[in-house]
Amino acid sequence: MFNKTMQGYGEQRSVIRALFDYGTKRKQEIGEENVFDFSIGAPAAPAPPCVGAEIARLMRELPSEKLHGYTPSAGDMGVREAVAKSISAKFGVPMSANLVYMTCGASASLVLTLSAALAPGDEVIVPSPFFPEYGVFVRQAGGVLVPVATDAAFHPDLAAIGRAITPKTRAVLVNSPNNPTGAVYTAAEMRALGDLLREKSGDVPILLLADEPYRELCYGEAPVYPMTVYDDTVVLYSFSKSATLSGERIGYIAVSPRLRGAEALFSAICGAGRYHGYVCAPALFQRVVPALLTAAPDPAFYRKNRDLLLSALTGMGYECCPAEGAFYLFVKALEQDAAAFSERAKAHELLLVPSDSFGAAGYVRISYCVGRSVIEKSLPAFSALMEEYRG
Amino acid sequence: MFNKTMQGYGEQRSVIRALFDYGTKRKQEIGEENVFDFSIGAPAAPAPPCVGAEIARLMRELPSEKLHGYTPSAGDMGVREAVAKSISAKFGVPMSANLVYMTCGASASLVLTLSAALAPGDEVIVPSPFFPEYGVFVRQAGGVLVPVATDAAFHPDLAAIGRAITPKTRAVLVNSPNNPTGAVYTAAEMRALGDLLREKSGDVPILLLADEPYRELCYGEAPVYPMTVYDDTVVLYSFSKSATLSGERIGYIAVSPRLRGAEALFSAICGAGRYHGYVCAPALFQRVVPALLTAAPDPAFYRKNRDLLLSALTGMGYECCPAEGAFYLFVKALEQDAAAFSERAKAHELLLVPSDSFGAAGYVRISYCVGRSVIEKSLPAFSALMEEYRG
Numbered sequence: 001m002f003n004k005t006m007q008g009y010g011e012q013r014s015v016i017r018a019l020f021d022y023g024t025k026r027k028q029e030i031g032e033e034n035v036f037d038f039s040i041g042a043p044a045a046p047a048p049p050c051v052g053a054e055i056a057r058l059m060r061e062l063p064s065e066k067l068h069g070y071t072p073s074a075g076d077m078g079v080r081e082a083v084a085k086s087i088s089a090k091f092g093v094p095m096s097a098n099l100v101y102m103t104c105g106a107s108a109s110l111v112l113t114l115s116a117a118l119a120p121g122d123e124v125i126v127p128s129p130f131f132p133e134y135g136v137f138v139r140q141a142g143g144v145l146v147p148v149a150t151d152a153a154f155h156p157d158l159a160a161i162g163r164a165i166t167p168k169t170r171a172v173l174v175n176s177p178n179n180p181t182g183a184v185y186t187a188a189e190m191r192a193l194g195d196l197l198r199e200k201s202g203d204v205p206i207l208l209l210a211d212e213p214y215r216e217l218c219y220g221e222a223p224v225y226p227m228t229v230y231d232d233t234v235v236l237y238s239f240s241k242s243a244t245l246s247g248e249r250i251g252y253i254a255v256s257p258r259l260r261g262a263e264a265l266f267s268a269i270c271g272a273g274r275y276h277g278y279v280c281a282p283a284l285f286q287r288v289v290p291a292l293l294t295a296a297p298d299p300a301f302y303r304k305n306r307d308l309l310l311s312a313l314t315g316m317g318y319e320c321c322p323a324e325g326a327f328y329l330f331v332k333a334l335e336q337d338a339a340a341f342s343e344r345a346k347a348h349e350l351l352l353v354p355s356d357s358f359g360a361a362g363y364v365r366i367s368y369c370v371g372r373s374v375i376e377k378s379l380p381a382f383s384a385l386m387e388e389y390r391g
Numbered sequence: 392m393f394n395k396t397m398q399g400y401g402e403q404r405s406v407i408r409a410l411f412d413y414g415t416k417r418k419q420e421i422g423e424e425n426v427f428d429f430s431i432g433a434p435a436a437p438a439p440p441c442v443g444a445e446i447a448r449l450m451r452e453l454p455s456e457k458l459h460g461y462t463p464s465a466g467d468m469g470v471r472e473a474v475a476k477s478i479s480a481k482f483g484v485p486m487s488a489n490l491v492y493m494t495c496g497a498s499a500s501l502v503l504t505l506s507a508a509l510a511p512g513d514e515v516i517v518p519s520p521f522f523p524e525y526g527v528f529v530r531q532a533g534g535v536l537v538p539v540a541t542d543a544a545f546h547p548d549l550a551a552i553g554r555a556i557t558p559k560t561r562a563v564l565v566n567s568p569n570n571p572t573g574a575v576y577t578a579a580e581m582r583a584l585g586d587l588l589r590e591k592s593g594d595v596p597i598l599l600l601a602d603e604p605y606r607e608l609c610y611g612e613a614p615v616y617p618m619t620v621y622d623d624t625v626v627l628y629s630f631s632k633s634a635t636l637s638g639e640r641i642g643y644i645a646v647s648p649r650l651r652g653a654e655a656l657f658s659a660i661c662g663a664g665r666y667h668g669y670v671c672a673p674a675l676f677q678r679v680v681p682a683l684l685t686a687a688p689d690p691a692f693y694r695k696n697r698d699l700l701l702s703a704l705t706g707m708g709y710e711c712c713p714a715e716g717a718f719y720l721f722v723k724a725l726e727q728d729a730a731a732f733s734e735r736a737k738a739h740e741l742l743l744v745p746s747d748s749f750g751a752a753g754y755v756r757i758s759y760c761v762g763r764s765v766i767e768k769s770l771p772a773f774s775a776l777m778e779e780y781r782g
Contacts, residue, residue, distance in 0.1 A: 001595055001652045002659045003532070006507045010662030040461075047455035055450065064438035070431075070637045104495060104640070104669070111668030116397045133665070140666050141394070204392055246461045247674025249495070261392045268393045271401030274524070275531050277502030278495070282673045283638025 014132065015357040016040055019342075023351045030349070036378035038366040039351045041179065041327065045301040045369070047244040050291040058287050067287070071280045073273050075102025075252070082290040083252055087235075091225035094257050101269050102281040102289075104249035106213045106238035107133065111276060113234055113253055114141035114171075116268035117207055122170035124209075127156045129330075129358035131179050131211075143170070147359050154181035154321055154330065158192050165200045171207040172197065176223055177214035177325025180358045180365035184324040187224040194230035205232035205260050213238040213251070216297040218325035219306065231258035234265070239289070241327070241369075242297040250285040302327045305368040305375055312379050316386050327369040330355070333362050334389040344388070348381040405523065406748040407431055410733075414742045421740070427769035429757040430742045432570065432718065436692040436760070438635040441682040449678050458678070462671045464664050466493025466643070473681040474643055478626075482616035485648050492660050493672040493680075495640035497604045497629035498524065502667060504625055504644055505532035505562075507659035508598055513561035515600075518547045520721075520749035522570050522602075534561070538750050545572040545712055545721065549583050556591045562598040563588065567614055568605035568716025571749045571756040575715035578615040585621035596623035596651050604629040604642070607688040609716035610697065622649035625656070630680070632718070632760075633688040641676040693718045696759040696766055703770050707777050718760040721746070724753050725780040735779070739772040 016039055023037040058067055074080065080097040087095040103109045110133075114124070120142040126134055128147035138145040148164045151157045161172065172193070176185040185193075197206045210226040212235055227233045238251030253269060255262050273279075280286075306323050313320055319332035331352075333341035338354035342364055345352050355363035368375060407430055414428040449458055465471065471488040478486040494500045501524075505515070511533035517525055519538035529536040539555045542548045552563065563584070567576040576584075588597045601617040603626055618624045629642030644660060646653050664670075671677075697714050704711055710723035722743075724732035729745035733755055736743045746754035759766060 002508050002656050003506060003510055003663075006659040006662035006666060007655060008662065009665045010507075010658035010660070042461050044456055047459050051455065051459070052450050055446065059443055059446065064442065065435055065635050068438050068442070068636045068639050070433050104673075107668035107670050109668075115394060116401075117393050119394055136665055137668060244456050245459045247671060247677075248459050249670060249673050264398060265393050267401035268397040269401070271397035271399065272394075274400045274527055275397060276667045277498035277500075277528060279498050279640060280638055282495075282640055282676070284675075285673070286638075 009136065016132075016353050019351050019353055022346075026349070033377065035349050035351065036374055036381055037351045038368065038370065039353055041241070041367045041369055042246060043241055043244040043327070043369045044371050045244055048292065048295045048297070050295045051243065051245070051288055054288045054291045055284065058284065068283055071102075071283050071286060073270060073280055075100070075281055076283070076286050079286045079289050082293055083254070086293040087254060091228060093225060093227045095254060096257050099255040099257055099262055099266050101253040101266065101273070102286050103251050103253055104278055104281050105240055105251045106211060106236055107137070108249070108278060109236035109238065109251055109253045110134070110137045110211065111140065112269050112272040112278070113209060113236060114138055114143060115272035115275065116265060118143040118170055121168060123166060123168045125161055125164050125169060125172045127161070127174060129154070129180055129355060129360035129363075131175060132357045134173065144168075150181075150183070154178065154183040155185060156189055156193060158189070158196055161193070162196055162200065165206070167202070169200075169206055170204075171209050173209045173211060174226075175211040177218055179214065179326055180328050180353070180355065181321050181330040182323035182326050182328045183321065184218055184220065184223055187221070190224045190226065190229045197230055197232070201232070207259070208233040209236065210234070211236045213241045214326040216242045217299045217302055217327060219299065219303050220324055223325070227256045227258070231256060232260060234259070239292055243292050245285065248282060248285045250281055250289065302369060305370070305372060308372070309366065309368050309375050313382060316383050318382070318386065327367060329366040329368055330363050331366060333364055334386070336362055338362055338364055345385055348385050350378060350381050350385065400527065407523075407744050410742050410744055413737075417740070424768065426740050426742065427765055427772055428742045429759065429761065430744055432632070432758050432760055433637060434632055434635040434718070434760045435762050436635055439683065439686045439688070441686045442634065442636070442679055445679045445682045446675065449675065459674055462493075462674050462677060464661060464671055466491070466672055467674070467677050470677045470680050473684055474645070477684040478645060482619060484616060484618045486645060487648050490646040490648055490653055490657050492644040492657065492664070493677050494642050494644055495669055495672050496631055496642045497602060497627055498528070499640070499669060500627040500629065500642055500644045501525070501528045501602065502531065503660050503663040503669070504600060504627060505529055505534060506663035506666065507656055509534040509561055512559060514557060514559045516552060516555050516560060516563045518552070518565060520545070520571055520746060520751035522566060523748045525564065535559075541572075541574070545569065545574040546576060547580055547584060549580070549587055552584070553587055553591065556597070558593070560591070560597055561595075562600050564600045564602060565617075566602040568609055570605065570717055571719050571744070571746065572712050572721040573714035573717050573719045574712065575609055575611065575614055578612070581615045581617065581620045588621055588623070592623070598650070599624040600627065601625070602627045604632045605717040607633045608690045608693055608718060610690065610694050611715055614716070618647045618649070622647060623651060625650070630683055634683050636676065639673060639676045641672055641680065693760060696761070696763060699763070700757065700759050700766050704773060707774050709773070709777065718758060720757040720759055721754050722757060724755055725777070727753055729753055729755055736776055739776050741769060741772050741776060
């Protein structure tokens with residue numbers, strides 16, 4: 001009776017959300033402390049203190065009708081200038097406030113950028129496994145998602161990406177540090193990817209779209225800035241994870257000034273903002289952004305979780321990916337069918353997302369962005385689960 | 392090189408925004424107090440005091456990772472319950488929290504509801520003149536906007552609407568109090584519209600979509616609640632105008648529980664939320680909503696502006712619509728070509744939006760949601776403009 005596509009997206013539940021909802025119900029039944037909910041990437045670290053301080057200062061200093069009023073669609077110009085300056089200073093690349101578009105978070109950034117960049121039928125290559133909503137966002141823009149399997153360590157397989165490029169390839173979408181694997185692509189890999197895209201681009205360049213909400217949540221060398229390795233790059237950033245502001249919907253799109261047709265792409269992003277009904281990014285949190293740019297996020301909260309979980313699970317005999325960044329541990333399921341393994345884990349009150357919806361078989365994703373006590377209390381359950389399989 | 396549709400929407404500037412940008416530049420040239428900027432609907436009344444008080448309380452009482460974290464996609468359940476209770480209590484209609492979806496403001500509400508409700512080629516009737524972005528939002532959903540001229544007082548012409556209904560008509564979209572005319576539809580008109588839609592609906596009902604950001608900005612009898620006159624109704628509400636929160640992007644969609652297929656439509660709205668990249672409405676401002684529901688907005692600020700402007704302009708000989716609500720005065724241009732009239736007004740530093748982009752010829756829209764001094768100081772300019780034409 002209504003729109004079939006939207007009904008489909010409404011009814012076809014995300015596996016992650018379904019498991020999260022199961023967890024919410026289960027916690028009511030047996031107590032919150034008895035369910036080990038590793039289902040969703042909702043950060044448990046407190047927001048940086050500057051968030052509260054800035055909100056209080058802004059409310060004191062600006063009249064409410066200015067503070068909470070419309071900003072221009074692309075964002076408050078002072079905020080866009082602060083973002084551009086910060087990118088230039090941190091990464092040594094040219095950046096212009098005129099090419100920074102403030103958004104309602106990473107999903108909005110992806111929808112607007114893909115809508116602006118793709119013509120119907122254009123292909124977008126994504127290293128697999130990948131965040132499942134990428135498929136929804138590419139399809140809504142009329143594009144075709146082309147997953148390309150990563151190597152054994154879940155790093156990009158450049159030869160395979162090269163083979164997947166066709167005349168219809170319009171973009172490669174990378175997410176490093178990665179959800180769901182925790183992989184962080186090396187500088188050498190990113191440079192090689194830049195070389196490949198330069199070689200393969202024709203008159204119309206293949207865009208590098210870098211989805212970077214986890215940039216600062218990295219436990220080794222800092223990731224290279226994508227604009228330094230390739231000109232035709234768009235960076236999509238969000239403060240959801242690094243500043244624990246996932247509910248406030250605040251992020252930005254930064255189009256490299258060196259991208260061919262940068263201004264035309266930016267204008268199309270503005271058009272996509274109108275088209276999808278985004279009037280402006282939330283005004284108060286836009287104005288909190290300049291303070292967030294100078295407060296370097298501290299990944300220590302998640303690093304401690306990772307260290308504890310990684311060493312404990314490895315000690316028990318689980319096969320874990322290295323977890324170089326983000327707050328996800330990708331672990332080999334103890335049987336071939338990841339969904340069946342996830343079901344058996346549930347009996348131990350462990351909520352682990354099977355890897356199938358990320359486009360990979362045989363793994364589970366553990367979101368360790370939880371309070372430390374959840375991890376500590378969960379270890380006997382992980383151990384019992386292993387015992388069960390060893391029989 | 393990029394998506395042509397989005398490039399088109401990006402380049403084709405909105406007339407309102409173009410005039411607003413002209414005003415911003417002009418103010419820099421000759422001083423803010425010398426430009427009479429009636430171009431955009433950005434409220435100048437302070438936000439209600441409960442906004443600041445609630446934000447301070449929430450920051451004291453909730454840990455930051457809860458306060459700023461993800462809510463469910465449809466919104467925080469406590470907030471949705473408060474909205475549902477408030478609708479039931481104020482308007483005497485059944486309402487369920489399960490049919491309330493918190494959104495990033497009115498534009499998002501329109502995009503999600505139209506995306507959810509329309510199949511390709513479905514028609515949406517709108518009384519004309521109307522808010523220009525309606526055309527963008529209906530087209531993005533694959534629909535066709537069918538403007539139907541209002542009567543001489545800019546109230547709905549029910550006979551004409553009846554004649555415009557075809558088997559493809561899926562919805563009638565009404566906006567009362569109206570942008571740009573300030574008309575407020577009477578209870579009798581709304582009841583007659585309900586009767587007409589009941590009569591014309593087949594197996595698939597024609598939906599009544601009520602865009603109500605100006606509900607409380609009404610200077611006569613309060614508008615009837617649309618769900619009381621017609622079952623197959625969806626109300627789209629925003630706090631942008633009534634609570635001066637236009638930049639914070641907070642509003643809701645309320646699907647009448649009596650709407651045929653209400654749950655399926657709601658599920659499709661959830662699907663549309665995923666599709667367009669809206670993860671959830673901004674979390675902090677969701678939590679401010681319950682306080683806003685009990686703080687009855689006071690239209691006095693705008694009523695005083697209206698009274699002053701209406702009596703002054705009428706006294707000078709301008710032909711004005713009654714301005715029953717919202718904060719817009721629709722005034723007959725002093726020549727046939729509204730755009731030419733708007734240009735001549737500019738020479739008097741008066742920024743008035745020509746009516747053509749609203750789908751009507753020969754008028755200008757005056758947004759009187761400005762500080763009172765702007766109106767007071769503008770009166771000699773309006774007078775000089777009239778003199779010039781009488782010349």
